[in-house]
């Protein structure tokens with residue numbers, strides 16, 4: 449055996465780093481294997497030439513005050529900015545505040561809601577789907593006006609093919625009455641729509657960088673790709689990995705995986721069970737296009753959603769509104785555009801120049817910047833940005849989890865690793881819980 453450790457952690461995104469930090473503080477020897485050259489996963493701040501940008505807008509919001517205080521302490525001396533969310537939908541040539549204000553609600557949501565009073569639609573939507581969930585609560589008007597096109601654009605599937613579990617997790621316990629009260633008082637019960645958020649001044653990647661600094665030297669191996677598990681008697685005994693062209697094997701007592709389940713399943717070379725069960729587990733991909741653009745003024749908001757199907761991208765983040773650390777130079781302002789796709793599809797395979805051309809074409813058609821000129825751009829492709837909660841995803845996920853449960857010293861953790869729609873606070877909780885389970889098994 450080339451190396452020996454207590455715990456191997458696959459993936460050094462927020463969940464992997466947080467679990468590693470807790471376990472090494474508890475005296476465990478940890479090795480983290482990360483396939484990319486940098487740690488941080490989805491919560492990374494990318495450096496490109498003189499620019500920095502996050503992989504899509506990432507704000508920190510906490511329900512757990514003690515965790516918020518821990519994060520603030522961890523980030524020191526980097527300031528944690530306290531920002532008031534400004535976001536909108538751009539529809540029919542107008543910016544509509546989102547979450548909706550009372551005025552927006554009266555102008556746009558009420559006509560959609562009134563459709564409900566005119567009776568049910570022709571055919572009841574499938575139970576367990578996002579469409580059914582929306583129809584039950586708000587009627588067909590809200591579905592048609594706000595969710596139909598955006599869902600297809602974001603997830604690549606119509607609302608009848610997206611699970612209601614997604615709505616439960618991301619929209620929450622919402623009713624017509626709540627919707628109006630929220631618009632009236634501009635206060636949201638849903639965590640997703642919360643109005644205040646925190647943001648590390650130098651970018652969201654500051655959080656992962658701070659966790660990384662707490663790890664002992666040599667614990668994190670980047671550019672390290674796991675190839676195969678050595679298994680025996682329902683346990684993973686070793687992990688074979690490749691780094692810088694060299695293959696090495698690590699003996700371990702425990703494995704925590706935060707990598708996509710579909711990739712994890714392929715590491716069991718002697719057991720075809722996990723790979724066979726993984727076929728129905730799906731992820732949605734995302735391309736983040738960064739551009740520095742000379743234009744008259746920044747967008748008013750931190751971010752703007754673009755639900756219309758004619759617009760190439762789904763969301764734009766105006767970086768200088770997030771932090772002065774991103775302010776542009778010479779009249780050029782940095783911005784990111786998020787484009788949803790599936791790994792390997794036509795959009796995924798587009799050259800960066802063509803992604804920019806399509807983005808610019810949409811911007812010109814919408815006339816939101818007037819004249820503009822792109823001075824720099826680059827694109828980052830994220831193959832497993834979102835767990836895809838399609839209607840019926842639970843069955844295949846359960847099958848795969850059962851095939852993996854055979855291995856008693858394997859813990860699945862985090863958003864990507866447990867295929868669960870978690871935000872960063874939830875990832876930090878999940879990492880702490882996984883670390884506690886590992887310590888309890890000792």
Ligand SMILES: Cc1cc2nc3c(=O)[nH]c(=O)nc-3n(C[C@H](O)[C@H](O)[C@H](O)COP(=O)(O)OP(=O)(O)OC[C@H]3O[C@@H](n4cnc5c(N)ncnc54)[C@H](O)[C@@H]3O)c2cc1C
Nearest residue numbers: 459461462463483489490491504506507862863864871872
């Ligand atoms: C566009 C976007 C916006 C978001 N906005 C917010 C927000 O505003 N607020 C919020 O709280 N949350 C937000 N999130 C969610 C947040 O990014 C995640 O909850 C969190 O970063 C997930 O961390 P993770 O470690 O579980 O997964 P990941 O970040 O996916 O980490 C997995 C790691 O495993 C590595 N890996 C993958 N395959 C392998 C392999 N075979 N071998 C080794 N390593 C591998 C990856 O490179 C990655 O580093 C957003 C997510 C996206 C995509």
